[in-house]
Amino acid sequence: MKIILTQEVSGLGSPGDIVEVKDGFGRNYLLPQGFAIAWTKGAEKQVTVIKRARSAREVRDLGHANEIKGQLEGLKVNLKARAGDGGRLFGSVTPAEIVDAVKAAGGPSLDRRRLETPGHIKSLGAYPVSIRLHPEVTAKFDLNVVKG
Known part of the structure; x- marks a missing residue:
């Protein structure tokens, strides 16, 4: 097709x-x-x-994407999520929640559809997240999922 x-x-x-x-x-x-x-x-x-x-x-x-990349790569993003005793989350972390956490950490507003996560985030810990800001520019930052 x-x-x-x-x-x-x-x-x-x-x-x-x-x-x-x-x-x-x-x-x-x-x-x-x-x-x-x-x-x-x-x-x-x-x-x-x-x-x-x-x-x-x-x-x-292109210049704006490089500017946003600089902001994101120096950012510490923490996301509070409900979790059980073993560190397993009740549900999983969604791209919309990640975008909200970036904004709360003082970062720019992002498009959730451009986020790339390492699979489904279903437990506490640190995860590498990347976002395609431009076809030539990809920014990477660490997302820390903490019990909240």
């Missing part, structure tokens, strides 16, 4: 990219979530408009 991405999808592409995916992935996930639109000749003409707008944003955001 040929689709046109409308948002950045990790491991697949950026907005405006035309990609070939398996039918089930496109039909059951990408299209209903609004991450992509079905490919047609008319829609392909819209790709140039999407890419032009994206390139204008990227050039403007």
